[in-house]
Amino acid sequence: MTAGQTIEHNGLQIAAVDAQALVRAEHTNPFSILGPHEDGEGLIIRTYQPNAIRVELLSAETGESLGEMDQPQVPGLFVARLPVKQKYRFRIRWAGGIQETEDPYSFGMLLGEMDLYLFAEGNHRELGQCLGAQLMTIDGVPGVRFAVWAPNARRVSVVGNFNSWDGRRHPMRLRHPTGVWELFIPRLQPGEIYKYEILGQHGILPLKADPFALRTQAPPDTSSVVADPLNYSWSDHEWMEQRQQRHAHTAPMSIYELHVGSWQKEGGADGRTLSWHELGERLIPYIKDLGFTHIELMPIMEHPFGGSWGYQLLSQFAPSARYGSPHDFAAFIDACHRAEIGVILDWVPAHFPTDEHGLARFDGTALFEYEHPFEGFHQDWDTYIYNLGRTEVHGYMLASGLHWLRHFHVDGLRVDAVASMLYRDYSRKHDEWIPNRYGGRENLEAIDFLRHLNDVVATEAPGALVIAEESTAWPGVSQPTREGGLGFAYKWNMGWMHDSLKYISEDSINRRYHHNLVTFGLDYAFSEQFVLPISHDEVVHGKRSLLDKMPGDRWQKFANLRAYLSFMWTHPGKKLLFMGCEIGAWREWNHDAELDWYLLRYSEHQGVQTLVKDLNNLYRNEPALHEWDGRPEGFQWLIGDDAANSVFAWLRSGEHGVPVLVIHNFTPMPRNGYRVGVPMGGVWSLLLNSDAEHYAGSNAGTQSEVRTEEIVSHGEAQSLSLDLPPLGTLILRPESGGF
Structure with a gap:
């Protein structure tokens, strides 16, 4: 023949x-x-x-x-x-x-022309409900419509157990000119596993998981799964109605960051990973008791390698099967909202892993990534970089972000590795990067994407936050796009984090020589809307736990930690603390084991946890500590130049309520009779002493109430004489009202 x-x-x-x-x-x-x-x-x-x-x-x-x-x-x-x-x-x-x-x-054509047009344009907001595997009934026949983007493929087939993984059985139809392939397979049910067999220009590729899958197998298995429609019956209407107010810059925001798989396990350190239901039963009461306003989950999208902590993910629309179904995840978020706890997800639009079943050279070409390794490959992380200049990829990531915000009622996205997106020469040698069309180092396509993302989220997910993990001096990260900014709600204050940790890690006798590490942060504290992050990155890879960074003997380590947390909670900026720091963990975080909860048998660790609880409650209840976090009028230096004693004092104020006085003594020497000038006379009440006995401190420090004296100090007509505890923080409030 x-x-x-x-x-x-x-x-x-x-x-x-x-x-x-x-x-x-x-x-x-x-x-x-x-x-x-x-x-x-x-x-x-x-x-x-x-x-x-x-x-x-x-x-x-x-x-x-x-x-x-x-x-x-x-x-x-x-x-x-x-x-x-x-x-x-x-x-x-x-x-x-x-x-x-x-x-x-x-069956005839499946996808509508408008769907295809919007996809090609990069403006389809609901790709998770358009492409991928969608349960539907056509002409009275139930089944699954499959659709995937592979414009350079010669043939694409759906394969699975239902056809013995034989690519000859279900080849798909190509929809010109978008490069989307489609096929309706009758009678398939939810739970069917599948992949795509793709014939590229140079032969058959390794079987590919669905980039648009709504559900996946649990690793180490790598197939996509036909998902039931979410159809979750939400009961968080009150939260969603109030969310915009709760997320205003003037509102308190205290975030507990956690890794779902290692916060707690069933059966102890080496036990089973908790399901979303179990996590909700244990985590929500814990967060509620400690007073955090939000939790931030390290990436829960499906990722093949657990050791990446989720940051090398492949499924931009599917929650990890490690913890349960998409329905279970929705129920968890719903329960958090009913308990008045917001949920922020870490989200990664910067790069993706090289696993052969994933996005890498998806149709035999550089489809989701840049072709040239100087643009498309991260040497540091051994990952590919999304080509956000391609309209389909731009739209793919935009739809992913909206998917979590709209379908799962997520309250915010913390965008990972923004600095690596902004600069073409990020972590590259001078001859290993390609300039933009103007000869500059800025990644213009990624900048356009980030601005578009923030504008779309503001319109289509009102009240949701988009937060940048951005470590450079890029201007206007949290400024509106209409003013030339990137449009994020907040930026992580990485400068504050590095400087303050360096300062607190110094032996107390040497801190006088590093005084500027504390004061310098206030020079730019109001240039952006900031989150102060003590994240997972600071307690891994030999950096030691937060407690173990502290100098001195055991007592001094705990006192330093309590003083540092008090410094963080009283400094301008929203708060983020990684799990385990609130109990004074000694060990670095290990993603394969749960936190060392047994430490709470000991009074010092209980004391740290109690302090965090009290700081959160104080932060939420005192408008002066949160209302003007991003405004210079909310902060006034009282003492910023006492390097010899390593003492700092400032006044926090807000639009409502009375101001709050904060004094830090970062030496182990008590300083009795230390005078602080204040702008108003009368009685000042002690709100918190980080050295108090119920925090396992020495109980040194000033009495519960102090009256001003008509003694000029620090440019003020009256002053307080305070007994400063060793390695401690005092927080006081005047009883006679505002200014």
Whole structure:
């Protein structure tokens, strides 16, 4: 049989080249051969069922047999003619049993022209409900519509257990010119696993998971899973209505960052990972008791390697199966909202891993990533960089962000590695990067994406936050896009984090020489809307735990930690603390084990936890500590130049309530009778002493109330004489009202 020949059986012809292409799984347009085709004399029906023993046509309406299909020269290629056009289905006999199903090639175009247009334009907001595997009923037939983007593929097939992973069975239709392939497979049910078999320009690729999958197998398995529609019945209406007010810059925000898989385990340190339901039962009361306003989850999108902590993820629309189903995840967020706890997700639009089943050279070409390694490969992380200059990739990531915010009611996205997105020369040698079209180092495509993301979120997910983990001096990260900024709600204050940790890690006798590490942060504290982050990155890879960074003996370590946390909670900026820091963990964080909860048997660790609880409650209840976090009028230096004693004092104020006085003594020497000038006279009440006995401190420090004296100090007409505890913080409030 040669390419120019035809195969004929009972008057039904098919070109040999088409038959050969079907057999080799290389046919670029299977719908032109398979399925029903009118020829003026009736309906010709062809189906290719490799390894099938026989195929019988049945009436779709009555189930009666319309006759057995013939199998001419090509094994597996069955053909029949019906005298009149009518609906039908197949009865297929396999060696292992009988299957009845409709013909996937009897269905017309599946995706609407507007869907395809918006996708190609990069503006389709609901790709998670458009592409991928979507349960639906077409012409009364239930099944799954598959759709995937692979514009440079020669052929794409859906494969799974339902077709013995045989790419010849379900080749898809290409929709020109978008490069999207589609196919409706009747009778498939939720829970079916699948991948795509892709024939690239140079041969068959490793099987690919679905970039648009809504559900996946749990690692180490890598298949996508047909998901039930979420259809979750939400009960967080009150929270969602109030969210915009709760997320105002003037509102308190105290974030507890955690890794879901290692916060706590069932059965102890080496036990089983908690499900979303179990996590909710344990975590929510804990967060509520400690007074945090939000939790931030390290990436919970499906990721193949647990050691990446989720930051090298492949499924931008699917929560990890490690912890349960998408429905379970929605229920967890709903429960958090009912407890008045917001949920922020870490989200990664910067890069993705090189796993062969993932996005890497998805259709045999650099599709999601840049082609050139100077643009498309992160040497530091061994990952590929999203080509956000490509409209389809831009839209893919935009739809992913909105997916979590809208469908799962997530309250915010913390965008990971923003600095690596902004600069083309990020972590590269001078001859290992490609300038932008103007010859500069800025990644113009990524900048456009970030601005677009923030504008779209503000419009389509009102009240949701987008927070930048950005470590450079890029201007206007949290300024509105209309003013030339990037449009984020907040920026992580990495400068404050580095400087303050360096300062507190110094031996107390040397802190006088590093006084500026504390004062310098106030020079730029109001240039952005900041979050003060003590995150997971600061307690891994040999950096030691937060407690173990502290100098001195055991007592001094705990006192330093309490003073540092008090410094953080009284400094301008919203708060973020990584799990374990609130109990004074000694060990670095280990993603394979739970936190060392046994430490809470000891009074020092209980004291740190109690202090965090009291700081959160004070922070939330005192408007002066949060209302003007991002405004210079909310902060006034009282003492910023006492390097010799390592003492700092400032006044925090807000639009409502009374000001709050904060004094830090970062030496182990008590300082009795230390004078602080204050702007108003009368009685000042002690709100918190980090050295108090119930925090396992020495209980040194000033009494519960102090009255001002008419003694000029620090430019003020009256002052307080205070007993400063060693390595401690005092927080006081005047009883006579505001200024």
